[in-house]
Amino acid sequence: MELLLVSVTAVIVFVLAIILGSLLVSLKNMFRGRYLNRYYAVSYKGEGVYELHFTPVLGFYYASPPKYFHLRMAAEQKFKILYPDMSLISITVTLHRYYEKRGIHGALISQTRISRFVNRQMNYFIVLCNLANYKKRTNSEEWRWLHLFKRIRNKTPRKYWIIDCREHEES
16 A cells, blocks of 8 residues: 555656646746747757757647647747747657658758667657557557657658758858
């Protein structure tokens, strides 16, 4: 009984830590002007380049693919308004097809083994925080989270220039 109480307490503390940590990160982004919407923020990488980050406000979230991509496009549009002369990049392992369909080609990112391992774990964690991933895929018996885990494991990260203002600087 005591072990059960300790286990339940540990789970509750872990969940609350995720929620509180995500909320604090979102507040920090709001104060710094880097908050785009409840799912996205940017960080400055130098030389007029920002990187798009997926940072849900409360850690756990429910985003079906249409909702996810709608909020992603809204974040890009808000970035264009807030930073009209800046470039925006995205580094991803799961959205290669999405960017290719939009005509944006990515460059492979080289990483050390440790960096690759840590990034994989972070991606797995973000996939598990999406409550919509605990459903089966449309027209398939495969779970969404399992499908995304396979993509994370099998794909190499790529950098995509979503908004590229570099050519304007050279003219």
